[in-house]
Amino acid sequence: xxxxxxxxxxxxxxxxxxxxxxxxxxxxxxxxxxxxxxxxxxxxxxxxxxxxxxxxxxxxxxxxxxxxxxxxxxxxxxxxxxxxxxxxxxxxxxxxxxxxxxxxxxxxxxxxxxxxxxxxxxxxxxxxxxxxxxxxxxxxxxxxxxxxxxxxxxxxxxxxxxxxxxxxxxxxxxxxxxxxxxxxxxxxxxxxxxxxxxxxxxxxxxxxxxxxxxxxxxxxxxxxxxxxxxxxxxxxxxxxxxxxxxxxxxxxxxxxxxxxxxxxxxxxxxxxxxxxxxxxxxxxxxxxxxxxxxxxxxxxxxxxxxxxxxxxxxxxxxxxx
Numbered sequence: 001x002x003x004x005x006x007x008x009x010x011x012x013x014x015x016x017x018x019x020x021x022x023x024x025x026x027x028x029x030x031x032x033x034x035x036x037x038x039x040x041x042x043x044x045x046x047x048x049x050x051x052x053x054x055x056x057x058x059x060x061x062x063x064x065x066x067x068x069x070x071x072x073x074x075x076x077x078x079x080x081x082x083x084x085x086x087x088x089x090x091x092x093x094x095x096x097x098x099x100x101x102x103x104x105x106x107x108x109x110x111x112x113x114x115x116x117x118x119x120x121x122x123x124x125x126x127x128x129x130x131x132x133x134x135x136x137x138x139x140x141x142x143x144x145x146x147x148x149x150x151x152x153x154x155x156x157x158x159x160x161x162x163x164x165x166x167x168x169x170x171x172x173x174x175x176x177x178x179x180x181x182x183x184x185x186x187x188x189x190x191x192x193x194x195x196x197x198x199x200x201x202x203x204x205x206x207x208x209x210x211x212x213x214x215x216x217x218x219x220x221x222x223x224x225x226x227x228x229x230x231x232x233x234x235x236x237x238x239x240x241x242x243x244x245x246x247x248x249x250x251x252x253x254x255x256x257x258x259x260x261x262x263x264x265x266x267x268x269x270x271x272x273x274x275x276x277x278x279x280x281x282x283x284x285x286x287x288x289x290x291x292x293x294x295x296x297x298x299x300x301x302x303x304x305x306x307x308x309x310x311x312x313x314x315x316x317x318x319x320x321x
Contacts, residue, residue, distance in 0.1 A: 010306065013305060013306070013309050014302060014305055017301075017305045020301050020304070020305065021298055021301055024294075024297035024298055024300075024301045025294060025297065025298075027293075027297055028290060028293035028294040028296075028297040029290060029293075029294075031293050032286070032289040032290040032292070032293040032294075033290075035284075035289055035293075036284040036285075036286050036289050038125045038126055038127070039125055039283060039284035040122070040123040040124070040125070040162050041162060041281035041283065041284070042160050042161065042162055042281055042282060042283040042284075043160070043161060043162070043163070043164040043167045043278040043280075043281050043282060044158060044159070044160050044167060044278060044282045045158070045159050045161075045164070045167040045168045045170070045171045045275055045276070045277070045278050046156055046157060046158040046159070046171060046273075046275070047156075047157055047171050047172075047175065047271060047273055047274060047275040048154055048155070048156050048157075048271075048272040048273035049154070049155050049156075049157065049175065049270060049271055049272060050152075050153060050154055050155065050270045050272055085182065085185070086146055086148070086155055086178055086182070087146045087148055089178060089181050089182075090144065090145075090146040090174070090178070091141065093137065095177065095181065096137045096140050096141060097137070098177060099115055099140055099144070099170075099173075099174070099177065100114065100115060100116035100136055100137075100140065101114055101115075101116070102114060102115045102170075102173055103115075104118055104166060104169060104170075105169060106165075115140070115170065116136050116140075118163075118166060119136065119139050119140065119143065119161075120136065122161075122162050123162060142160075143159060143160045143161060143170075144157075144158070144159050144160075144170070144174055145157075145158045145159075146158075154272060157171055157174055157175055157178075158171075159171045159174065160282075160283075164277060164278045164279070164281075165277065167278060168275060168276070168277045168278065171275045172275055175275075187262075190258075190261065190262045191262070193258055193262075194255075194258050194259060194262050197251070197254050197255040197258040197259075198255055200251045200254070200255070201248070201251040201252050201254075201255040203251075204244070204247045204248040204250075204251035204252075205248050205251075205252075207244045207247065207248070208241070208244035208245050208247070208248040210244075211237070211240045211241040211243075211244040211245075212241045212244070212245075214237055214240075214241075215234070215237040215238055215240070215241045218233065218234060218237055219234055219237075
């Protein structure tokens with residue numbers, strides 16, 4: 001076939017069709033601009049925190065999963081470490097429902113709508129009208145994230161919102177709610193421990209009183225007996241009463257320690273990075289959108305050029321035969 005080279009080079013062929021790449025670049029610029037204009041501006045506020053609990057960390061004792069599942073309605077049972085608790089709480093339906101009812105303040109300090117009302121009136125890209133509409137809890141879960149660094153146990157709270165002040169405000173609100181939930185959990189766990197220590201103390205006290213009463217009664221009934229058998233029995237009862245007394249004192253000490261820890265338990269957050277009002281929107285990503293469109297535009301253009309050339313070469317070879 002005339003005008004068709006059966007032996008060709010990929011780079012030379014692509015360079016000859018550079019006009020198509022230029023057109024694809026113009027289309028990528030227009031398309032990415034339309035998409036970026038359609039995406040509402042979103043601000044991200046965040047803070048980094050660490051947990052400051054006492055050295056006898058109650059979170060590391062006992063089975064935590066059942067208590068948290070019962071309180072928050074969690075479906076998972078993998079509650080293992082302090083930061084993990086916060087990630088689980090933040091994903092729990094009970095916690096998300098509580099955030100729905102948070103009353104927001106305006107930048108002037110006045111109280112306005114609830115958080116649920118605020119996000120329900122947020123602007124959405126036009127293509128969202130063709131997709132599944134998310135409910136309030138799903139939107140809250142998308143807007144509020146909790147990231148855990150397992151190496152240093154640092155927790156990062158991130159809140160996205162179309163209003164910079166709302167994003168800034170909700171970071172502190174979520175932090176306060178998380179601390180409240182942790183205190184509730186710790187008090188629940190400490191209450192169980194205190195109840196167990198109290199039961200152990202009361203049981204040890206009953207055993208001691210019975211052993212002491214048995215020794216006293218035997219001694220009073222046989223105070224004038226001098227036979228060795230009576231003396232051996234009396235010493236045995238005295239040892240039992242002394243052992244019961246030691247057990248009672250140990251149980252009483254454990255109860256007092258648990259009670260003291262219960263009264264002073266209050267973990268606090270250490271702010272590692274203070275929450276700041278975001279000044280510039282983090283979305284839409286204009287440059288990233290353009291280069292993404294440009295990449296796929298040039299990729300499809302290259303495919304088109306190569307497939308077209310391959311088709312022409314096949315026709316050329318068929319004609320030579």
